[in-house]
Amino acid sequence: MPLSxxxxxxxxxxxxxxxxxxxxxxxxxxxxxxxxAKVAEHLQQSHPSAxxxxxxxxxx
Numbered sequence: 001m002p003l004s005x006x007x008x009x010x011x012x013x014x015x016x017x018x019x020x021x022x023x024x025x026x027x028x029x030x031x032x033x034x035x036x037a038k039v040a041e042h043l044q045q046s047h048p049s050a051x052x053x054x055x056x057x058x059x060x
Contacts, residue, residue: 017050 003011031039048056 028036028039
């Protein structure tokens with residue numbers, strides 16, 4: 001069965017997020033320890049997280 005347009009659009013969103021995460025990873029080495037800690041805390045507090053989305057996809 002072919003994928004729905006909605007599923008394809010969501011997969012494109014995931015690809016966009018992956019590109020953003022690669023950009024973040026490329027910038028991490030340029031950050032000071034203090035900036036890394038602040039960015040890490042911000043990422044931990046971000047909701048929904050990728051794990052939240054993955055769990056929703058697996059359970060529904």
